[in-house]
Amino acid sequence: MKIALIGYGKMGHEIEAIALERGHTIELIIDHNNSDQLNEKSLANVDVAIEFTTPESAFENVMTCLRANTPVVSGTTGWLQKLDEAKAFANAGNGALFNASNYSIGVNIFFIANKILASYLNKTNNYKPSICEIHHTQKKDAPSGTAITLAKIIENELSNYNGWSLLPEIDEQKIPIEAIREGSVPGTHIVTYSSAEDEITFTHKAKSRKGFALGAVLAAEYSIGKKGFLTMDSLLGID
Template identity: 50%
Template sequence: MNIALFGYGKMGKMIETLAVRRGHQIVATIDVDTVDIDFARMDVAIDFSMPDSAFGNISKCLEHQVPIISGTTGWLADFDKAVQLCDEKDGAFIYASNFSLGVNVFFELNRQLAKMMAQLKQYSISMEEIHHTQKLDAPSGTAITLAEGILDHTDYAAWKLGDAAENEIPIHSKRIGTVPGTHTVDYSSAVDSIEIKHTAHNREGFALGAIIAAEWLVGKTGVFTMKDVLGL
């Protein structure tokens, strides 16, 4: 498979290493200063760029009939536009706030726990996410996805970064050293607590999941999620 990488930072380089190991070829590495882009060489594109670049990258690929997956967070104000363009161009697109296979299982566990806890009003919910100091957005896209999974199944009205009202889920964001990503969901009452947690040990899980998603997407048409890729 001929893969183009939009964004060639630490994640892009990790994806390159694993993709080559899996027998794929990297035909382009594209950063903000790249001018000439040969879309004809691409079987699929993987976007781990910057929030202000992601929608443009996605749009260009869809315009040129290149399937694209994006793991860039912080651009979702334009997500509906990307979906509309994908439909108009009969393209193929996957966005995930986190491509880690373990995290996507964690998303499903989080939703199931929220359903079970919905009637137990004595428990209050809080969340914490910890990332490296170079991560620009807060809360993380993964934390937002977790919060939305809870909102879908409880009476909470919204999530909020930091201190929150009684009907809001507080998300506490920390930026520490080189931490790849740790996410915790806590249900606490006066008598006990229930906690689920995912800890990434390195970036390899994110990169591998992105490659698996790209392999799955080639030859398909539509807007998909990691639930489709993993059959969850």
């Protein structure tokens, strides 16, 4: 598989290492300083693009790939307000867009565990959910895309809740999310369900960025020859 890496920062480097290990080649590397070289011509020779950049540039990068009919795996978080437009463009028959707020297989299983637990807790209405996410200090968006995905999964199951709020903002009907930035933490998510009598806590702690990078390369392999909007649920066979 010939890969275009769009974004050659912390994730771009991790993805390159995993892709080479799996026998793929990196045909094109686009970063901040040569972003004007991302176009139909430079993409003509690649099978798939993997995009981990910034919330400001993700949408345009993804659209350029879709217009060039190059399947694109997008991992950038913090551009949700434009994602629906890119998704609709892909679903209208223009290429393939794979998007996940978190490419770690473990996190996607963690999503399922929270969905099941929340569906049971909904029968009692006694438990208040809250999410705490901890990431490195260079992270640009808050809360994390993963915390937002978790909140959406949980609120879908709990009839007393509708949406999420980032602390210090508090709203009884919204799931509170605390975003902590410290050191070089790759990504920790703690979900707490608290009642007057007890507390249930689920934690996912990434040990490095390798799990995200492996998931992104698996998603790239999966995207070849497909059309429309693709997710981790389809990759893992759980939808």
